Amino acid sequence: MINQHYLSMLGNKSVIRELSEYATARGKEIGYENVFDYSLGNPSVPAPEVYKETAIRLLAESDPMKLHGYSPSTGHPEAKAKVAAALSRRYGIDYKACHIFPTAGAAGAIAHAVRAVTTPGDEVIVFAPFFPEYIPYINDTGAQIKIVPAHFPDFQINFEAFEEMLSEKVAAVLINSPNNPSGVVYTEETLLRLADILRERSAAYGHNIFLISDEPYREIVFDGKKVPYTAKFYDHTLTCYSYSKSQSVPGERIGYIAVNPAAEEADKLDAVFAQISRGIGHNCPTSIVTQVMGEIPDATSDLSVYETNMNLLYDALTELGFTVNRPDGTFYIFPKALEDDAVAFCRKAMKYDLILVPANGFYAPGYFRIAFCTDTEKVKRSLPVFKKFVEAEYR
Numbered sequence: 001m002i003n004q005h006y007l008s009m010l011g012n013k014s015v016i017r018e019l020s021e022y023a024t025a026r027g028k029e030i031g032y033e034n035v036f037d038y039s040l041g042n043p044s045v046p047a048p049e050v051y052k053e054t055a056i057r058l059l060a061e062s063d064p065m066k067l068h069g070y071s072p073s074t075g076h077p078e079a080k081a082k083v084a085a086a087l088s089r090r091y092g093i094d095y096k097a098c099h100i101f102p103t104a105g106a107a108g109a110i111a112h113a114v115r116a117v118t119t120p121g122d123e124v125i126v127f128a129p130f131f132p133e134y135i136p137y138i139n140d141t142g143a144q145i146k147i148v149p150a151h152f153p154d155f156q157i158n159f160e161a162f163e164e165m166l167s168e169k170v171a172a173v174l175i176n177s178p179n180n181p182s183g184v185v186y187t188e189e190t191l192l193r194l195a196d197i198l199r200e201r202s203a204a205y206g207h208n209i210f211l212i213s214d215e216p217y218r219e220i221v222f223d224g225k226k227v228p229y230t231a232k233f234y235d236h237t238l239t240c241y242s243y244s245k246s247q248s249v250p251g252e253r254i255g256y257i258a259v260n261p262a263a264e265e266a267d268k269l270d271a272v273f274a275q276i277s278r279g280i281g282h283n284c285p286t287s288i289v290t291q292v293m294g295e296i297p298d299a300t301s302d303l304s305v306y307e308t309n310m311n312l313l314y315d316a317l318t319e320l321g322f323t324v325n326r327p328d329g330t331f332y333i334f335p336k337a338l339e340d341d342a343v344a345f346c347r348k349a350m351k352y353d354l355i356l357v358p359a360n361g362f363y364a365p366g367y368f369r370i371a372f373c374t375d376t377e378k379v380k381r382s383l384p385v386f387k388k389f390v391e392a393e394y395r
């Protein structure tokens with residue numbers, strides 16, 4: 001018999017994917033250039049030239065047995081050492097090769113991190129608004145997701161609700177900064193307070209609560225801002241990183257977990273992750289892309305288009321009267337809808353071929369997300385359409 005749990009998930013498909021499929025179908029009718037598809041967080045800039053050069057060089061010059069063979073179950077040691085050295089240089093934490101575990105993007109990193117620090121029945125706390133895929137990432141491990149409601153209007157952490165939700169059953173807390181969908185970067189003040197609470201409660205409960213920090217947008221920040229590095233604030237941090245957004249290579253499925261060397265059992269965790277991989281069929285991290293990662297751990301695409309797009313949208317939306325935080329980073333902007341029901345709001349926008357994502361799935365009802373990873377020329381063409389939509393429907 002087919003597993004009923006997975007069958008039932010089919011009725012629960014991602015709203016974002018459905019909207020994107022609608023946009024593609026509508027594009028076939030009226031031309032995709034006429035559909036303002038702000039649904040998917042798919043990078044809109046090419047991978048950096050150095051990515052291609054490095055991959056070609058490795059293909060041309062490396063020993064094919066090493067390049068194409070099974071990697072060690074904990075990943076290629078040289079690549080791990082190079083990523084560790086790059087992180088140490090950048091953040092002043094003494095990472096070694098054994099603290100880096102290559103994964104299939106941030107999704108693979110979170111899947112391993114949650115399994116490594118929970119047992120079925122444990123709880124993992126997340127903070128709204130959050131990336132909806134956290135629900136299957138967590139619940140499919142047998143742990144249970146617990147959602148702290150959003151802190152309006154700044155989308156930092158709702159500490160009052162968080163402290164109430166903490167209990168002995170909580171094994172881990174999962175955060176995401178810069179945040180999808182809010183675009184907010186957690187401040188140092190937020191991270192200091194979070195770390196204090198985690199230390200205090202870990203001591204009270206007699207076990208370390210792990211902090212899983214999902215950071216695929218770390219490189220995409222605006223107005224010259226810096227993203228405080230979460231692992232600097234709390235020892236038991238597992239940093240989940242991905243090159244999907246920073247190097248525009250989501251199809252390559254590459255990222256890593258960086259285990260804070262001061263975390264519990266830090267030196268053994270990559271071997272633990274390798275055991276988890278055996279069970280979920282991820283074993284022997286993918287070889288060529290791991291080695292490319294080791295050669296260019298700090299390279300990024302030209303990410304400047306996202307700031308250009310953010311400025312255009314932020315200015316236009318505020319002028320139209322939207323309540324909206326200026327994003328600190330990512331390629332999302334997260335305004336309040338012009339009526340309480342964001343689903344109805346986004347449905348009305350579809351009449352104008354504006355594809356916006358209602359934030360109900362992000363657990364921030366009343367808001368909507370614009371993924372502005374698209375051509376600036378198209379963003380510019382969408383601005384009068386936003387104006388027409390707002391004036392026709394809400395004035």
Ligand SMILES: Cc1ncc(COP(=O)(O)O)c(C=O)c1O
Pocket residue numbers: 041104105106107108131176179180214216241242243244250255
């Ligand atoms: C917040 C967040 N975490 C994780 C992921 C998964 O990314 P990856 O492609 O690296 O698996 C995404 C993808 O959009 C994301 O937005």
